[in-house]
Amino acid sequence: MVGYEYYFTNKIKEDTTLRAYNFNAGPAAVPLPVLEQAQKELVNFKNTGMSVMELSHRSKEYEEVHNRAITLLRELMNIPDTYEVLFLQGGGSLQFSMIPMNFLQEGKTAHYILSGAWSEKALKEAKDFGETRVLASSKDANYTHIPTDYSLEDIKDGAYLHITTNNTIYGTQWNEYPTSPIPLIADMSSDILFKEIDVEKFSLIYAGAQKNLGPSGVTVVIIKKDFLETARTNVPTMLSYSTYAENNSLYNTPPTFAIYMLSLVLEWVKEQGGVKSIQKNNEEKAKYIYDAIDNSEGFYKAHATEDSRSLMNITFTLPNEELTKKFLQEAKERQFIGLAGHRSVGGCRASTYNAVPKEACEALANFMTEFKNQN
Template identity: 50%
Template structure:
């Protein structure tokens, strides 16, 4: 189905090479005579795979022995609760920078478990901007500052990750592995894999040793980060197939080179933003220009009827996943790592053509 341009927001497009490799080695993983789906998570093949994937994540994020990696289940939403459970001791509060609905959800979960406060919010701008770090109000009892690096629904992204006075926790679900970052001083990163790094079912977590060491243990075993990230062996059955695909996508990124991939991602986004900017207001981007996301381009047409027609036209050109999130409507083009440049070109061309015929 190579004629499909997959702009889904997640689960999302995977590299064609990875799909082909999964297909080729599915019946007989690494000459074991069985598929990876049927392998024990205690087998030497899976242990090697799990270890390899953790090392690749560390390389991707530029991390060394300072951080531990875990592959957890329950999605990024699970992390919204697990983080405060593990970190918010009595007398400590979680500081949240609200830049979208996912950040709101993370904040609400923290409030159900302990004390949480809003350090800054761009809600009054309908999340079209990002609050300047100099204006954040982080309470003195903050145990961490939580941010979202890319706001999937509103199409905003921190061009460079802000720093914080307290340990920084980053929900990187929709831009992990899309560009080089300096993560060495980040206390914790978490990201559902299903946008940039692989399939649904696995959430990548990286935690700094110091942050991990401070976590309290009065938490059910399965919900403790230390159970999963500080132990010598796997505590329970991990999502084996999802980790397998994650490893293949990470290998694909390494082969391409993260700098090349980042340049490619920037180019794809530019193709679409250029059409918006040159459309004389026919297309209107949601995000403020200086907060634009390279992962999710969120935009509107002059009215709902034209948006419907545009979606129908896109569909007839093999373009799927372009309807905006139900919270804000309009259009959203998700341009994750595995989306080919040709798909972004096809979308840019269709947008120009559509304006010519309907503008």
């Protein structure tokens, strides 16, 4: 395959092979080999004479795709047989409601640790279904760090503890997950598969696909079977996790093309050497950009404190708004896309998900240093 240097130049060319340096927060970069494989199979998947998008979800050909995705995810994340792997729709946002609808029993309290906007949204939805409690929050510090000022001693009778492992807007990330005395639930939408984790610390993990798993459209849920058995039964069919578990996520038509793309991404992760190799690559990618920030003599300032810095979303500010606009404009001219920060933080954000190549991060770091020296 032609190297990445072929695709990137300082000037935009009229070239169908042109690939941007994609730092979008989501939908985000998809590995180039995955896109090429999907392109190759788009019209005629495995000599069926049809696209994956046209296959019946009850067909043998699609069933193989579906089950391969589950098998790969189990293998790459070392998911025990005591867990179900489910494919849902509605993104992480639907999980904000489904979780309390299924697991917030009357007389119990759901505990939430707030580390950003998405954990706030999850809490807001849970309040409609029962008692909730904010166990800890870093909102007063504009979410510059992961909260640590909490005790797990007094939550032993709680329904569950919910955390958001990575915060796309603020650029913070959990380094160590709490050892919870009650079921631990994690929104891993923006950092699943970024490093090796112990799945057995969690009762439920959920992740929208559009960051590290592929295109938007499918949501992965990894749920402990024992925890699933405690779910309420008086919930609508399509909002019950049991519906998906009992039917291999094929009760109705699943997002077949998104699951196909997920399976290709998981094959790619395996070809890279698995999650351990991906983790090493992510650490090196982030270091390029954080070094450019830390060595800028204050020209760039990271939003997150050093102990909470994300490897997936690197947030930083420049000295003033004028320079920020100039930086973003010059970056765009060089095909660095998606660097504008969220409005609640301002500044800039580089999202360095698994599929973002190391060359892109090194090029951005070099541009940042060059821009700082010129301004």
